[in-house]
Amino acid sequence: MMIPWQDLAPETLDSLIESFVLREGTDYGEHERSLEQKVADVKRQLQNGEILLVWSELHETVNIMPRNQFRG
Template identity: 60%
Template structure:
């Protein structure tokens, strides 16, 4: 189930985004991106509808998913 990110309390959303950024691993590009910049990028992905917050009733978890990674058969 997709949860509107705007409905999530600010501190909770920030924690969720930080967890997502930390899981994504290290940036091996030519330019290192700061943690805060990565958080801002994820916020922008949510605002631009390129990512969504998903709640799994089965697993009782909340996660951020990139829209391009969601399969067409997903129950999200």
């Protein structure tokens, strides 16, 4: 189920994004990016509609995924 990110309290959204960024372990190449930069990138992608917040009833977790991968 898709979760409208606009409906979340800003602190809750920040916590979800930080949790996602910290667990991803993405390699950013030669220049490491700060947590704040990574969070800002994810927020921008949410605002642009490139990614979605998705609730998994099976796993009882929230995930962030590309819009084109969502099958709701």
